[in-house]
Amino acid sequence: MSLTAGGVLAKSTRSGLRIGGMTQTSKPAVLVTGGAGYIGAHTAKALAERGFTPVVYDSLVSGFREAVHWGPFVHGDIRDRVALAEAIETHHVKAAIHFAGLIEVGRSVARPDLFWDVNVGGTTTLLTTLREHGVGRLVFSSSAAVYGQGGRGPLETIGETAEKAPASPYGDTKLAAEWLIQAQCRAYGLSAVALRYFNAAGADPSGMIGEGHEPETHLIPLAIAAALGDGKPLTVFGKDFDTPDGTCLRDYVHVADLADAHVAALERELADGAFEAVNLGAGEGKSVLEVIDAVGAALDRDVPKIVGARRAGDPASLVANPARAAALLGWTPRRSSLARIVEDALRWERAPKYGVGLRGASARRGSLTGP
Numbered sequence: 001m002s003l004t005a006g007g008v009l010a011k012s013t014r015s016g017l018r019i020g021g022m023t024q025t026s027k028p029a030v031l032v033t034g035g036a037g038y039i040g041a042h043t044a045k046a047l048a049e050r051g052f053t054p055v056v057y058d059s060l061v062s063g064f065r066e067a068v069h070w071g072p073f074v075h076g077d078i079r080d081r082v083a084l085a086e087a088i089e090t091h092h093v094k095a096a097i098h099f100a101g102l103i104e105v106g107r108s109v110a111r112p113d114l115f116w117d118v119n120v121g122g123t124t125t126l127l128t129t130l131r132e133h134g135v136g137r138l139v140f141s142s143s144a145a146v147y148g149q150g151g152r153g154p155l156e157t158i159g160e161t162a163e164k165a166p167a168s169p170y171g172d173t174k175l176a177a178e179w180l181i182q183a184q185c186r187a188y189g190l191s192a193v194a195l196r197y198f199n200a201a202g203a204d205p206s207g208m209i210g211e212g213h214e215p216e217t218h219l220i221p222l223a224i225a226a227a228l229g230d231g232k233p234l235t236v237f238g239k240d241f242d243t244p245d246g247t248c249l250r251d252y253v254h255v256a257d258l259a260d261a262h263v264a265a266l267e268r269e270l271a272d273g274a275f276e277a278v279n280l281g282a283g284e285g286k287s288v289l290e291v292i293d294a295v296g297a298a299l300d301r302d303v304p305k306i307v308g309a310r311r312a313g314d315p316a317s318l319v320a321n322p323a324r325a326a327a328l329l330g331w332t333p334r335r336s337s338l339a340r341i342v343e344d345a346l347r348w349e350r351a352p353k354y355g356v357g358l359r360g361a362s363a364r365r366g367s368l369t370g371p
């Protein structure tokens with residue numbers, strides 16, 4: 001079964017596509033849990049552009065009300081079955097994309113109980129509620145964190161069947177949630193796609209939405225802040241990894257490309273009960289030092305930096321083999337060159353609409369208006 005942008009549910013038959021008997025509306029409603037967050041907001045925009053109505057359901061614990069522009073907003077916790085049910089009924093939801101969850105790897109080491117409660121418990125509650133309301137299609141926001149380092153060499157790319165050895169409780173909860181979803185597909189005929197993101201980065205070129213984590217822990221916004229902020233240097237977390245320049249390799253993928261992949265996953269025809277896991281990355285590893293250089297080049301100034309100790313839970317290398325995303329979803333990243341990612345991130349960081357956080361208002365008032 002697939003959800004089409006034309007506003008109807010289509011069921012496959014031997015003779016091809018048959019339009020199913022569900023209520024037809026011009027813009028099918030898609031529940032977007034965590035839709036006020038970074039990737040969720042970009043996906044809500046992409047859904048609206050493809051003719052869907054994104055119903056954003058978010059607790060605003062880490063999301064921003066200012067990031068919701070493209071459909072109704074419902075304030076609620078992912079563990080709240082009553083609020084979820086009301087959102088599904090009120091807005092005639094036909095499918096769901098599930099982002100809501102905790103994402104900070106370091107915090108997950110300190111608070112594994114909380115991560116299991118929100119990420120796994122929340123997914124259980126959502127799945128039960130979707131089943132009770134006959135919503136049979138799900139796209140799940142998973143992560144390359146499910147792989148960890150495993151037994152891979154530093155330059156090996158990762159396919160979907162690679163060993164799963166999460167390096168943090170965050171990765172454990174994403175893997176556990178995938179298992180739960182897969183089991184419910186088998187048991188109840190739900191069809192689902194788990195999208196395992198590598199390093200989401202950049203911002204929508206409109207300047208309306210962007211990265212607004214509080215506190216910010218991600219490399220690109222912190223490198224921009226170090227270059228344009230109050231001069232506090234960026235700490236490079238370890239230079240003794242088994243990689244070409246000793247710093248970690250990551251696969252940076254533009255958030256607008258990720259958003260497109262969610263729509264493709266929703267529209268992909270799948271048999272009832274099917275579960276698919278798909279890596280979303282550009283397929284190319286960039287080191288921490290290469291990213292810092294790209295930020296420096298875009299700004300034509302040095303990024304102040306010091307080399308510090310390794311951060312707990314950081315694998316040396318996480319680089320996708322993105323072949324399955326191309327084959328299953330027809331998806332290839334179009335905006336994911338490092339230069340384009342940094343350019344779009346910089347536009348946002350100079351004029352963020354929300355989420356000042358660590359980088360601080362003083363930095364923004366100062367040289368963020370610079371080159």
Ligand code: UFG
Binds near residue numbers: 143145238250
């Ligand atoms: N890094 C630094 N200094 C910093 C911040 C980051 O050296 O101040 C390094 C990290 O050690 C890592 C790289 O930059 O090697 C990228 O770090 P990010 O924090 O930007 O991203 P992560 O790779 O740690 O994590 C991201 C998501 C996770 C997801 C993971 C999967 O935030 O949710 O990608 O690849 F699990």
